[in-house]
Amino acid sequence: MQLEIFASPSLSSSSETLPLSHQPEFPLDFTNTIVCGDALDLMRRMPDGCVDLVVTSPPYNLKNSTGNGMKDGRGGKWERAALKNGYSHHADCMPHEEYVAWQRACLGEMMRLISDDGAIFYNHKWRVQNGLLQDRADIVTGFPVRQIIIWRRKGGINFNPGYFLPTYEVIYLIAKPKFRLAPKRGGEGDVWEFMQETRNLHPAPFPVPLIDRIISSTTAKLILDPFVGSGTTAISALNFGRDYIGLELSPDYCRDARNRIAEHEAKLRLH
DSSP states (O other): OOOEEEEOGGGOSOOSOOOGGGSOOSSOOOTTEEEESOHHHHHHTSOTTOEEEEEEOOOOOTTSOSSOTTOOTTOGGGTTOGGGGOBTTBOOOOOHHHHHHHHHHHHHHHHHHEEEEEEEEEEEOOEEETTEEEOSHHHHTTSOEEEEEEEEEEOOOOOOTTSOOOOEEEEEEEEOTTOOOOTTOTTSOSEEEEEOOOSOSSSSOOOHHHHHHHHHTSOOSEEEETTOTTTHHHHHHHHTTOEEEEEESOHHHHHHHHHHHHHHHHHHHHO
C-alpha cells in the first residue's frame, strides 16, 4: 500500500512527503498529521482507544443509483457540480451490499479506536432507491446509536419537478456509555442549520461551522477523521486547540488538505 504522511508544517521538521520505505510501522504518533492511504487498512493498524472522538462523512455511494443518479433528463442540479465526476481515486459506485459491508467494517474500527468515553459523529445521507428507503440502518444497526442529528442545509436549487428540494442530511451520534457532552452544551437541539461549503476544491466538503459545533460540544483532545477530504475536521480541531489525525485515500485531497491547514494555521498565528 502506498502510504504518504503530511504533517502540519508547524509541528514537523520536514514538509516533504516521505516514501513508504522511509516510514516506520504502525502504531505511530500521527497527531496533527494527514496520512494518505486506505482508511480501513490504516485504522486496522492503529492501537485500541488511541483517539477521543471521530468526526467523519464517508463517500455516499451516490453513483450507485436506480434512478436518475446524479442527473435528470436535461442535466439537472448536478450538471456543473464537481461531485458529478466522482471523487479523486474513488468511483463512489459500489454494489450496495459491498458498500454496506465496507462501511460497517469502518465503523467497527472507529469503535475500537475511540476511548471508553469516546464517540463517533457519522454523517450520511438518506435517500430512496427503487422504492426502498436507504436510511443507513443496514450500516448502523448493532452500533450504539445514541441520537440522530439533522443537518439542515440552507439554500440549494431543485431542477427535478418530481420531488421537493432535498435539504437535509443526518449525523449519527454513536457513543460509548461514558461519553458526555461538554458542560452546558446539551441545549443545542438536534436540528442544525448550516450553509453548505461553496468555496472548496473538494466536491463534497463539510462546512467548518458544522464541525465547529460538534468539536466544541465535546471535551475530546484528539480527533480522527478517516475520510478527511479537504481537511475541515483538522481545521476545526485547530480552532479549539485540539489535536487531529486525518486519513485520506486521494493524494490530491491530501495535498489540498495540507495546504488548506497550513494557510489556516498562518491565520491563527496572526490572531
